[in-house]
Structures are given as structure tokens and as C-alpha cells.
Amino acid sequence: GILLFDIDNMKDINDSRGHNAGDELLKQVATILKLMESKTVTATRFGGDEFVLLYKNIKDRDEAIEISKKALRFLNAEGIGISGGIAIFPDDSKKSEDLLKFADMAKIEAKKNGKNNVACFHSLMQEKFLSKLxxxxxxxxxxxxxxxxxxxxxxxxxxxxxxxxxxxxxxxxxxxxxxxxxxxxxxxxxxxxxxxxxxxxxxxxxxxxxxxxxxxxxxxxxxxxxxxxxxxxxxxxxxxxxxxxxxxxxxxxxxxxxxxxxxxxxxxxxxxxxxxxxxxxxxxxxxxxxxxxxxxxxxxxxxxxxxxxxxxxxxxxxxxxxxxxxxxxxxxxxxxxxxxxxxxxxxxxxxxxxxxxxxxxxxxxxxxxxxxxxxxxxxxxxxxxxxxxxxx
Structure with missing residues (x-):
């Protein structure tokens, strides 16, 4: 499974405190994510203020949600808000590009629901996305x-x-x-x-x-x-x-x-x-x-x-x-x-x-x-x- 997330209100931080402060925040997030890494959890920076956690050998969707919420709690404890989306292999797709796309859809849903949260992808999101497109x-x-x-x-x-x-x-x-x-x-x-x-x-x-x-x-x-x-x-x-x-x-x-x-x-x-x-x-x-x-x-x-x-x-x-x-x-x-x-x-x-x-x-x-x-x-x-x- 994967968790794709970005940092809430990153633009406001860059605009109000400067890009150096934004860069320091990215480093802080990376440091916290490194502490979560294990044989089954890999952390990466995806680009900009987006990060991905990759979960290997998870039992089911609930386990992916549990790990994702743990990451949310760790970051919140340092005053950092994130919005993220979860997608699961092979339930949601067998293609990596689809999983990233679906996780992004779920992330957008999390933002719509007030930010600082994680949401799981479901097929209705794809239907809504295609209808919107x-x-x-x-x-x-x-x-x-x-x-x-x-x-x-x-x-x-x-x-x-x-x-x-x-x-x-x-x-x-x-x-x-x-x-x-x-x-x-x-x-x-x-x-x-x-x-x-x-x-x-x-x-x-x-x-x-x-x-x-x-x-x-x-x-x-x-x-x-x-x-x-x-x-x-x-x-x-x-x-x-x-x-x-x-x-x-x-x-x-x-x-x-x-x-x-x-x-x-x-x-x-x-x-x-x-x-x-x-x-x-x-x-x-x-x-x-x-x-x-x-x-x-x-x-x-x-x-x-x-x-x-x-x-x-x-x-x-x-x-x-x-x-x-x-x-x-x-x-x-x-x-x-x-x-x-x-x-x-x-x-x-x-x-x-x-x-x-x-x-x-x-x-x-x-x-x-x-x-x-x-x-x-x-x-x-x-x-x-x-x-x-x-x-x-």
C-alpha cells in the first residue's frame, strides 16, 4: 500500500515566513519519516512538498490506514499538518501509476474534508473524477x-x-x-x-x-x-x-x-x-x-x-x-x-x-x-x- 501526502498550507508558510523556513520544514518532515522506516516501510520525497510512504506485506487496508494515521500523529505532535490519500495493491490496481493517481484522488478528498487527515481511495472517487473530467x-x-x-x-x-x-x-x-x-x-x-x-x-x-x-x-x-x-x-x-x-x-x-x-x-x-x-x-x-x-x-x-x-x-x-x-x-x-x-x-x-x-x-x-x-x-x-x- 502507499500513502501519498503533502504538507497543509505550505504556500502560506513560504509566503509568510520565507522559502528558507519552508525548506527547513521539509527537512523536519523527512527526519520524522526516517524514524518510521523499517523492513516493511519505506519513506520518500515525491516532489515539492509531497511525500510517499510505501508499505510492504501489509495484511489488509486497515493496516495501511493504521500506519498512515501513526504518521499523521507523529507529524501533528511537531505541529505539522498533512493531507494524504491511501491506495492498496492489488485491490485498487496492479499498476504503480494507477496507485499513485488513486492515492492523489484520495488526498484531494481528505483536503475537501478539512485537511490534516488521511482518506482511502474507493471506486466512487474515480467515477466522480471521470465525471468531473x-x-x-x-x-x-x-x-x-x-x-x-x-x-x-x-x-x-x-x-x-x-x-x-x-x-x-x-x-x-x-x-x-x-x-x-x-x-x-x-x-x-x-x-x-x-x-x-x-x-x-x-x-x-x-x-x-x-x-x-x-x-x-x-x-x-x-x-x-x-x-x-x-x-x-x-x-x-x-x-x-x-x-x-x-x-x-x-x-x-x-x-x-x-x-x-x-x-x-x-x-x-x-x-x-x-x-x-x-x-x-x-x-x-x-x-x-x-x-x-x-x-x-x-x-x-x-x-x-x-x-x-x-x-x-x-x-x-x-x-x-x-x-x-x-x-x-x-x-x-x-x-x-x-x-x-x-x-x-x-x-x-x-x-x-x-x-x-x-x-x-x-x-x-x-x-x-x-x-x-x-x-x-x-x-x-x-x-x-x-x-x-x-x-x-
Whole structure:
């Protein structure tokens, strides 16, 4: 059997303490692994910060796991975290290259589960990997063939049900796989950085739609466009965004940039600087999925937001008898409203949820109850109705 592992957060160590410190850490790991060597255990450095332990004559998978966890404990005792994957000969494969590949897949799984752990390869990992590879290949072709579509989900005033605007949502239909969920392809697009050209296309298309609706329907609402953290951290993001806005000729107050808490992880100061520049242009700023990840109330004080979206995970249980989500949601809405921010409740799917949202004085709702994501042509019917109301 083999254990393939790398050192957790090695890049951070090199960046914060310097490469000499990183080199010393590699030596320290090597020294610890040498102590584990025996007639049946061989330790090697595989490359970079990756190491391999080779186990000979093991009885079964459990023994490989036991030795691997022993290595994890030894390294943890010295303050060193690792993520590793285990593969077994001949159960997983008889080929050395396959064993290394499978151990690497298991290592990735260990990282997904919070790092500083070891995971065993199983066939489902390979199926997931091949499925991911298939989608990645198809995604590149879909980009070249312009097979992605932009749908728009309407947002309404919670009390009057007047149209507030739309959120632009990326959709993908593949002739073999059918509709592919954004939950499947967006993380993969971010991982492969295909989200950069894809995000450019989304923004350009959304801006063109805003301009068209301004001209045809006197559109005076808001179009919310999602921006990935991968896009946001690009050095030329602000410059490219402003050029696109200027070229489109839209009224800037009709655009809202929607970010997630992921943009706050790496460099809060840089994030705040960029967001301030966007607000100075008169463009709105929305924080999505509030309360589900890294955010704290401190961010609401620091970020120049105009809108905060209440995640649908809160809304889905808002009418539950125990009242936990209801109390939490009401508190968030009350606090945020006092700060002058608009609040949008996502995932409103029934009248019971709507009544609770209205009771809490949430200003805007978005969800299947009043409007599903729709192609542009269907949205224009709403805009015609909205225009006729204004004229009457």
C-alpha cells in the first residue's frame, strides 16, 4: 500500500515566513519519516512538498490506514499538518501509476474534508473524477461554441409585489448530459479559471440586456450580476469592469454587483478598496449567502454594501415551529435595515414563507413563488406589464 501526502498550507508558510523556513520544514518532515522506516516501510520525497510512504506485506487496508494515521500523529505532535490519500495493491490496481493517481484522488478528498487527515481511495472517487473530467472537457467546448445561456430571475417588493429587478443567472444545457446544475459546473469553472472568460461573457451580456431594456421598456430597476472570487481578485478586474460599463452606456444605478463571502477570505483591505471604487461609480453592491460562511457583523460595518441577501437555507425553515430560523432571520433583517441596507430573502417558495418575510419587514423577495429564472424573452413580458402600470 502507499500513502501519498503533502504538507497543509505550505504556500502560506513560504509566503509568510520565507522559502528558507519552508525548506527547513521539509527537512523536519523527512527526519520524522526516517524514524518510521523499517523492513516493511519505506519513506520518500515525491516532489515539492509531497511525500510517499510505501508499505510492504501489509495484511489488509486497515493496516495501511493504521500506519498512515501513526504518521499523521507523529507529524501533528511537531505541529505539522498533512493531507494524504491511501491506495492498496492489488485491490485498487496492479499498476504503480494507477496507485499513485488513486492515492492523489484520495488526498484531494481528505483536503475537501478539512485537511490534516488521511482518506482511502474507493471506486466512487474515480467515477466522480471521470465525471468531473467529462464536464470540464465539455465546458471548454461549450465556451467555444457559446452554449451557455443567461437566465434572469425577477425580484419583487415583499409587500406591494412590484418588480424590483432581476438577478442574472448562468445556465448550461448539454446535448448529452441535459441541464447541468450551476452547483456542479461553477466550482469547476473556478478551479480551472474558466470562470474568467465565462464571467466576462456574463457581464457583457447582462450589460447589453440592461441597455436594451432601458431603451425598449424604460427599465428603471436593478440587474444583479454575480462575480466570482476568482474574478474579483484579478488585478485588472476593476479596470475591465469600468470599461465594460462605459462601453455599454447603461445608467450605472441599474447595475448591482453581487459578491459572496469568498472575496473576504484573502485580503480584506484590498477587497474594501475595490468595493469602494465600485460604489463611487454609483453601482450597487450585494452580499450573497450572508450567514452561511465566513461573514461577521464587522464586515457589514466595513463593506460599502447596498443590499444583503438572506440565504435560502434560513428562508426554507422560517415557518418551522421551533422558530430558530425565524428569530435569527428577523434579527438579521432588523439590524441590516437599521444600517440602511436593502434586504432580499432568497428561495421564497410558498405563501407561509412570504407572510413571515412580510412580518419581518424584509424589503425584497426572490423565489419560485413569484418568479422562476427565465429566458430574456419571458422577462420582457413582465417588463411590458410593468411599463403599462407606470403609464396608467
Amino acid at each position: 467529462n464536464i470540464e472537457t465539455k465546458m471548454s467546448k461549450a465556451m467555444a461554441s457559446r452554449n451557455f445561456q443567461l437566465y434572469y430571475q425577477p425580484q419583487f417588493d415583499a409587500k406591494t409585489k412590484e418588480l424590483r429587478g432581476f438577478e442574472a443567472l448562468l445556465r448550461w444545457y448539454d446535448s448529452d448530459l441535459g441541464w447541468i446544475s450551476p452547483e456542479q459546473f461553477i466550482p469547476l469553472a473556478e478551479e480551472t479559471h474558466l470562470v474568467l472568460p465565462l464571467g466576462d461573457w456574463v457581464m457583457t451580456t447582462a450589460l447589453a440586456t440592461i441597455k436594451e431594456w432601458e431603451m425598449k421598456f424604460s427599465f428603471n430597476g436593478i440587474m444583479s450580476v454575480n462575480v466570482s472570487p476568482v474574478q474579483f481578485v484579478q488585478e485588472d478586474f476593476i479596470e475591465k469592469l469600468f470599461k465594460k460599463i462605459e462601453k455599454s452606456g447603461i445608467d450605472k444605478k441599474h447595475l448591482e454587483i453581487e459578491i459572496t463571502e469568498g472575496v473576504l477570505i484573502d485580503n480584506v483591505e484590498d477587497t474594501i478598496s475595490k468595493l469602494n471604487k465600485i460604489r463611487e461609480q454609483g453601482v450597487g453592491l450585494s452580499l450573497d449567502d450572508f450567514g452561511t460562511g465566513y461573514s461577521s457583523l464587522r464586515y457589514l460595518q466595513l463593506l460599502p454594501l447596498t443590499t444583503l441577501k438572506i440565504d435560502k437555507s434560513f428562508v426554507s425553515n422560517i415557518a418551522a415551529k421551533d422558530g430558530f430560523e425565524a428569530n435569527l432571520t428577523e434579527s438579521i433583517i432588523s439590524l441590516v435595515s437599521k444600517m440602511g441596507l436593502n434586504t432580499i430573502a432568497e428561495g421564497v417558495e410558498n405563501e407561509e414563507q412570504l407572510k413571515m418575510i412580510q412580518k419581518f419587514n424584509c424589503r425584497t423577495i426572490q423565489g419560485f413563488l413569484l418568479g422562476k429564472p427565465m429566458p430574456k424573452e419571458q422577462c420582457e413580458k413582465l417588463l411590458v406589464e410593468n411599463l403599462s402600470k407606470i403609464n396608467s
